[in-house]
Amino acid sequence: MAKRIEATNVSAYYGGFKAIENITLTVEPKTVTALIGPSGCGKSTFLRSINRMHEVLPGARVEGNLTIDNQDIYDRDVDVTAVRRMIGMVFQRPNPFPTMSIFENVVAGLRLNGVKKKSILEEAAERALRSANLWDEVKDRLGKPGAGLSGGQQQRLCIARTIAVEPQVVLMDEPCSALDPISTLAIEDLMFQLKDQFTIVIVTHNMQQAARVSDRTAFFSIEKTGDPGRLIEYDNTQKIFSNPSVKKTEDYITGRFG
Amino acid sequence: MSTTVTTHRPRPTAQPTTLRARRLPRYAAPLIALAALLVAAGIVYGTGIGGPVLVVVVAALLYLAGLFAAANAVEGRRAARNRTWSALIHSAFVLAVLPLASVVWTLVSKGVERLDGNFFGTSMNNIGARDPNGGAYHAIVGTLEQVGIATLITVPLGILCAIYVVEYGRGRFSFAIRFFVDVMTGIPSIVSGLFVLAFWVLIVSPMVNDGRPGFSGFAAALALSVLMLPTVVRSTEEMLRLVPAPLREGAYALGVPKWKTILRVVLPTALPGIVTGVMLAIARAAGETAPVLLVAGGGAAINVNPFENNQSSLALFVYQQAGDASKYSPARAWTAALTLVALVLVLTIAAKLLARRNRLGR
Amino acid sequence: MGDTPQRSAHAGTGGITVATGHEWAAGASARVAETPGNPRTPVDNGMGGGGALPRARSFGAERAFRGLTLAAGTAVLVIIAAIAIFLIARAVPALRANTENFWTYEGWSPNEAQPKFGIGTLAFGTVLSSALALLIAVPVALGIALYLSHYAPRRLGTALGFLIDLLAAVPSVVFGLWGRDVFINPVRDFSAWLNEYFGWIPIFGGDGPFGRSIMLGSLVLAIMVLPIITSLSREVFLQTPTANEEAALALGATRWEMIRTAVLPYGRPGVIAAVMLGLGRALGETIALAMTLGITFGVSFNLIQNGGNTIAANIANAFGEANDTGRGALIASGLVLFTITLIVNITARVIIYRRREFTESAA
Numbered sequence: 001m002a003k004r005i006e007a008t009n010v011s012a013y014y015g016g017f018k019a020i021e022n023i024t025l026t027v028e029p030k031t032v033t034a035l036i037g038p039s040g041c042g043k044s045t046f047l048r049s050i051n052r053m054h055e056v057l058p059g060a061r062v063e064g065n066l067t068i069d070n071q072d073i074y075d076r077d078v079d080v081t082a083v084r085r086m087i088g089m090v091f092q093r094p095n096p097f098p099t100m101s102i103f104e105n106v107v108a109g110l111r112l113n114g115v116k117k118k119s120i121l122e123e124a125a126e127r128a129l130r131s132a133n134l135w136d137e138v139k140d141r142l143g144k145p146g147a148g149l150s151g152g153q154q155q156r157l158c159i160a161r162t163i164a165v166e167p168q169v170v171l172m173d174e175p176c177s178a179l180d181p182i183s184t185l186a187i188e189d190l191m192f193q194l195k196d197q198f199t200i201v202i203v204t205h206n207m208q209q210a211a212r213v214s215d216r217t218a219f220f221s222i223e224k225t226g227d228p229g230r231l232i233e234y235d236n237t238q239k240i241f242s243n244p245s246v247k248k249t250e251d252y253i254t255g256r257f258g
Numbered sequence: 259m260s261t262t263v264t265t266h267r268p269r270p271t272a273q274p275t276t277l278r279a280r281r282l283p284r285y286a287a288p289l290i291a292l293a294a295l296l297v298a299a300g301i302v303y304g305t306g307i308g309g310p311v312l313v314v315v316v317a318a319l320l321y322l323a324g325l326f327a328a329a330n331a332v333e334g335r336r337a338a339r340n341r342t343w344s345a346l347i348h349s350a351f352v353l354a355v356l357p358l359a360s361v362v363w364t365l366v367s368k369g370v371e372r373l374d375g376n377f378f379g380t381s382m383n384n385i386g387a388r389d390p391n392g393g394a395y396h397a398i399v400g401t402l403e404q405v406g407i408a409t410l411i412t413v414p415l416g417i418l419c420a421i422y423v424v425e426y427g428r429g430r431f432s433f434a435i436r437f438f439v440d441v442m443t444g445i446p447s448i449v450s451g452l453f454v455l456a457f458w459v460l461i462v463s464p465m466v467n468d469g470r471p472g473f474s475g476f477a478a479a480l481a482l483s484v485l486m487l488p489t490v491v492r493s494t495e496e497m498l499r500l501v502p503a504p505l506r507e508g509a510y511a512l513g514v515p516k517w518k519t520i521l522r523v524v525l526p527t528a529l530p531g532i533v534t535g536v537m538l539a540i541a542r543a544a545g546e547t548a549p550v551l552l553v554a555g556g557g558a559a560i561n562v563n564p565f566e567n568n569q570s571s572l573a574l575f576v577y578q579q580a581g582d583a584s585k586y587s588p589a590r591a592w593t594a595a596l597t598l599v600a601l602v603l604v605l606t607i608a609a610k611l612l613a614r615r616n617r618l619g620r
Numbered sequence: 621m622g623d624t625p626q627r628s629a630h631a632g633t634g635g636i637t638v639a640t641g642h643e644w645a646a647g648a649s650a651r652v653a654e655t656p657g658n659p660r661t662p663v664d665n666g667m668g669g670g671g672a673l674p675r676a677r678s679f680g681a682e683r684a685f686r687g688l689t690l691a692a693g694t695a696v697l698v699i700i701a702a703i704a705i706f707l708i709a710r711a712v713p714a715l716r717a718n719t720e721n722f723w724t725y726e727g728w729s730p731n732e733a734q735p736k737f738g739i740g741t742l743a744f745g746t747v748l749s750s751a752l753a754l755l756i757a758v759p760v761a762l763g764i765a766l767y768l769s770h771y772a773p774r775r776l777g778t779a780l781g782f783l784i785d786l787l788a789a790v791p792s793v794v795f796g797l798w799g800r801d802v803f804i805n806p807v808r809d810f811s812a813w814l815n816e817y818f819g820w821i822p823i824f825g826g827d828g829p830f831g832r833s834i835m836l837g838s839l840v841l842a843i844m845v846l847p848i849i850t851s852l853s854r855e856v857f858l859q860t861p862t863a864n865e866e867a868a869l870a871l872g873a874t875r876w877e878m879i880r881t882a883v884l885p886y887g888r889p890g891v892i893a894a895v896m897l898g899l900g901r902a903l904g905e906t907i908a909l910a911m912t913l914g915i916t917f918g919v920s921f922n923l924i925q926n927g928g929n930t931i932a933a934n935i936a937n938a939f940g941e942a943n944d945t946g947r948g949a950l951i952a953s954g955l956v957l958f959t960i961t962l963i964v965n966i967t968a969r970v971i972i973y974r975r976r977e978f979t980e981s982a983a
Contacts, residue, residue, distance in 0.1 A: 056869060058774050071277045079279030081336070085872030086277065095863035099885035108881060109871035114335070158867070165871060307817055340874035347771055350763025354850075357843045358787055361798045368801075418692030426686055427693065435693045437969060438700050444897065444965035445703070445958070446904020448932045452954035453703045455947070456710040484699060491696070517685035538789075545791025548906035548936055576793045577907055577936075580800065588801065595794045606789040610782065 003069045003086075003168040003199060004029050005050060010064035011228070012045050012054055019045040021228035022064070025218055027169075032191055032200045034210035034237065037220035038252065042229025043203045046220070047171050050201065051087035052080050068169070085113070088167035092174040094154035096146035096161070103142040105157055109165035124164055131197075132160035133190050152183020159190065163198070170194065172202040176209065188213050207253060211241045219249045280332050282341075290328060294320035318349060369596025371589045378597075382558035382575075387584040394594045396560040397575035400475055401601075403564045404554070404571055405544050407479035408486055413536055415483075416490030417525075423491070424498040425520055436495075442488040450484040451549030459553050473555035475564030478571065481549035486539040493535020497528035530612055537609035541602045547573040572598040707955040714948025722952070727917045728938060730949035737949045739931070739956050741917045746930040746957070748921075749834055749909065750902035753841035758895055761846050765853035770879060781854055788847035796911035799840035804912070807836045811924035826925040832914040834928035840912050841905055845898040852897065856890030857883055889972050896968030903961050906932035931957040 005027040012020045020042035027033045035043040048054040049062045052073065066073045073083055096105045106125040107115075115121060125142070129135040134156045138149070146157055155175060162170060172191075176184040191200055191213045204210050210217055218234040233240060233249045244250045298317035302308050322345055329338035377393040385392035419439070423432055454477050463472025501524050509519040525532075550556075550571045556578055557568035570578075572594055579591035715722055717735050725738025768777045768784070811830035818824045860883045868878040884891075910933040914926035935950045942950055 051870065053866060053870060056866065068277070073277065075278070077279065077281060078277045079281075079337075081872040081874055082277045082279060083872075084870055089866075089870035091863060091866065091870075093863055095861065095867045097864055097867065097882060097885065098861075099888070108868070112336075112868075112871060112873050112877050112881065161867075161871070308813060312813075336874055336877065340876040343876040343879075344771065347763045347767045350760045351767045354760050354764050354843075354846055357803070358847070360802065361787075361790070361795065361843070364798055364802050365794065415692050415695060418689045419696055422686075422689035422693035426689055432693070435696055437973075439696055440969050441962065441965045442696065442700060444900035444904075444961055444968075446900070446906070446932060446961055448904060448906040448935055449703065449707075449954050449958045449961070452935070452951050453706055456706040456951055457702065460710065460947070461706070484703075487696070487699070515682050517682050520685075541789050545789070545793070547791070547793045548932070551907075551936060552939060573791055573793045573907075576797060577911070580793075580797050580911060591797055595797055599790055599794055602789050602791060603786055606786055610785065 005169060005199065005201070006065075006067045006070075007046075007050075008065040008067075010046065010049060010062065010066055012042070012049050012062045013060065014057065015059035017226075018228040020049075020220075021230055023220075023231045025231060025234045027199060027201055028216070029199050030195055030197075031215040032195050032202060032213050034214035034217045035201065035203045035220060036205075036207060036210050036217060036252075037229070037232075038222070039205075040225065040229070041220040041222045043220050044173050045229070047173055047201060047203050048089075050169070050171055051084050051089055053084070053089060085109075085165055086167055087169040087171060088162035088165065090155070090159050090162050090170065090172045090175050093178045094151060094158050096149075096154050096157050098145070098147045100146055101143045102138050102146045102149070102157060105146040106160050106164050108161060113165065125160075128160040128164035129157075131163055131194065132156045133186060133193075134160055150183070152179050152186060155179060155183065155187060156190065159187070159194075163194070167198065169199040169201065172200065174203050174205060177205060184209070207241075211237060217241070219244075219246075219252065221248060221252065279334075279337070282329055282332050286328060287325065290324040291317070291321050294318075294324055322346065322349075365592070365596055365599060368589070368592035370593075372593035373596065377590070377593055381560045383560070385558070387582075387586075389584075390586045392586070392590060394572060394575050394590070394597065396557065397570040397572045397594065398597070399560060399562055400478075400550075400554065400564075400569040400571040401544055401573070401598075403562070404475050404478045404482060404550065404569070405540055407476060407564060408482035408543055409536065409540055411479065411483045412486040412490050412539065416487050416536075417494050417532065419487075420491045420494035420498060421520060421525075424495055425516070425524070439488045439491045439495075442484075443492070445484065446548075447481075447485055447546050448548040448552070450481045451552035453484065454478075454481040454549065454553045472566075473553060473568050474566055475554055475561070475569035477553035478550045478569065479564065481553055482543040482546060485546060485549070486543050489539035489542065490532075490536055493538070494528070494532045497531030497535070498524060500531070501527045530615070534609045534613040537605050537612070541605040541609070544605070545573055545598060545602050547571075547577050550574045551577065572601070703958065704955075707951055707958060710948050711952035711955050712948075714945050715952050717945050718949070726919065728934060728949075731941065731943050731946040735945050735949065737953075739953055741919050742929055742931045742934050742953060743956060743960070744919050745834070745913075745928050746903055746932070746960070749838045749841060749913075749928065749930055750899060752834065752838035752923075753845060753902045754895065754899055756839065757842040757846045757849060757898065760842075761849035761894075761898075762853055762891065764846075764850045765857055766879060766883070768850075768854050769857035770875070770883065781851070784847045784854070785851050788851050790847075792844060792905060792908045793911075795840055795844045796908035799836060799908060799912040803840065804831050804836055807831060807833070807839060811835060814924055823921050823923045826922050829926050830924050832912060832926045832928075833922075833924050834913070835923045837909050837913045837928055837930075838923075840908050841902050844905065844908060845901050848901060849894045849898040852894035853887065853891050856887040856894070859890075860886045893968060893972050896964060896971075899964055900961050900968075903964065904932055904957065905930075906936050909933040910936040 007026070008024050010020065010023040011018060023046055035047060037043050045054060050066060050073070052062075054060050054062055062074060068086065072078065097108060100108065103125055106128050107121045110121060110124055115124075126135060129138065134153060137153060138157075146154065149157060155178075159170075159175075176187050179187065188209065191202070194200060202210075202214065214237045216235065217237045217240040219232045219240065220229050221232045222229050233244060233246045235245070240249060241253060244253060295313070295317040298313045298320055302313045302316060322342060325345060326338050326342045329341045333341075376391055378398070379395055380391065380393040381396035382392045382394075383396070419435070423436055423439075426432075427435065458477050458480055459471050459473055463474070463477070464470060505523055505527060506519055509523045510516070514522075551574055554571065554574070555568035556570045556574050558570075561567050561569050576591050576594045576598065579587040579594065714730065714735070718730070718737060719734045720727075720736040720738060722737070722739055724740050725736060726741050728737045728742075729735070730737040764784070768781050772780065808831040811833060812828070814824045815826065815828070815830065819826075864882040864886065865878055868881040873881055909930050913928040913930065913933055915929050915933065915937055916927040917929060918927070920927065931953050935954060938946065939950060
């Protein structure tokens, strides 16, 4: 259920602007990998290149090599939708479909894939909601609008929606930045459980969070505004937070910069 | 053997086994199009039921069916659906562009024929069926006066109404006003014409007019006001709502009374948006024919007094010339139409540019 | 971690910066403060002066202004009521004079000594032509709106969207003129073709002449309401939250599936409103139909033969030679049209308001 992602010399552009340059790193299966760094350093851009969401924006493109278990994600014959089904994504702000009920939100991905049978959908919805630690809170109101939940619940609903299609990898783009501390804690617990099944890559601004949840941490940075983001250091989380080998990482972690 | 038996149950997984997908080659779509065209031509000319237009129509249908079949076979159902809908959406665009382009083309090509000084400098007074001359001076005067008066009536009324709804109104009454403003948007122009006919032309104005019905430019302005009012109210309302609350609160905190805050802080902030809404309303009113036909009565001579006697307008001029039997009237109708469209478009474009420049919020 | 609140603080000011970009926002407080010269402002308005707070005045500028706006708001209701009242007042005498049944009589001769007129055929033509026009225009308009919002390259989409907005502003008399002088030719050919091969279907039957038919009228109407529906729907589609579109894409949706999952459900109330507005326009359209329909009286589903009439077109056509009863009869027909459009509009608004409450309470 989990796969290895390898990036080699990945650069990404918005039109003429180069957002990241020559990123090379490997994400191991069934781990949580955190991407940290100051604003605008290209963490999210890199994350979005992994499931080809980067190219959704007009004028955006990616260079270099990205593979998932040795299959080139950017190969010409690759079906983008297959990539995204394999690599799910949770966004910064909870974004349940506003017109759909909780149940419909969770099974949206399955329905897209042609699963129609009610019993299968119900089973999958329950499994996904349980995995997202949301089942007990919503089981009595599955028919209510998903947008009626609290922010933290909405985000867990979005996680349930993402894992309902049973992806190999789950990307999370600052999933807690719009949430209160209690909801944040709930989501962090969830990540801990989910890594038994999935490979997780998380972008976060919150260094404590990175230290708490991740196995490995990648530190991105930029020289100055307008420069492309680069990977400065990538190592075990413990190493990064206790004894980083690059001065810049240390500065950032100790709060002397960024 | 039995050890391998597990409770493994097939899960409803959406997971692809591979990222690669079979794709239709690039040349597939043009190839299908060509085949569709040939088959269509074969069918149509073989049976002799139509000409080239029918060939294109049949070919388009065949293309859609062929594309779906091919994509379904090679790429699967989802991709096939995606392709077919994409093709349908693109063809909807082409389908609509044709008549609209034809309207624009005819308007320009036929409209320039009488685009001369005489057209803008004379009226239709004493112009007979055999006269090639004659112009729309009187109609232009009418349009400008009627729309101008309507604007003078509508703008203060509309803005005040919007202020009430946004700033003061609470509860059911305010809701009712909002609701009926929305409903008013949908009142047909001919009904507003009939209303002014019944109210002003046939009942009120005869009282001061020796009992004669008072067709006039002013009556047309009244009818146009009814049409413009909801547009002005709605756009003002929207703009007022976009004014950030801290701005108001900042003024209240200084002890400025509410009415003054509205007049001096809120309104000026929303002004560009309001002007845009007003201009769009004017553009719509300028193009209205039916109410002017009913209550201004039309007329061939120049009448600069909007309060007395018949007046024409550009839109009405187009309608009347189009219905005229003279062989010279179509040219006059098209030139007037071109003038009218130019007037309306200048207003609309200016309004949109203004809106774009002063975008509040959003 | 100190990042998060900092970020949100920035996001917060971001909203206001837009306003402060306006020359007014920043200077607003200063401007207000520099108006003590206004005689209405009491000089000692209790600013830190101690003692009792000044009591609210029972009458003042505030009340006057408020009353003024209230009057303007009430004016809208008064106008709507006045429309109904005056139309009824003028219609009733004519209806009394009518010697035939107003609902069923097929014909319009109210100017004779024995006035005879009936609304049935006109109402039928109005509904038929509008329904046909919407049937043609709505799918095409939604297609274009989606093309402009989600398929065309952004620049092209914006430019074409602007063009569509402009076409929505073209007066109906221009479309009528075009329909009468230009569009009638292809429609006549098409009608003849339909009649030749599909004449066995009643709606395409008849022996001609063809051209100034329900079909021409409906097509012209469709072309007229097309830009309106397109322009409104496009705006709604563009407002779909990017977050929802990305959510659908991230689930592995194709472009069409993304549209079906995120864009169409989100835009539904807006689209309904656009269609209803288009319907309102079509029902009330006067001049374009007066110029393109054959103006006959009779209930017929035949689409291609010369003929067809609507309430509004009949008013424009018959108004010129109408006497007092004739005018009353036309006003009566206008009253029916007013009622029809009022029902359509109120239905549409109720749908939208309900829908809005649902999504607002959910959000």
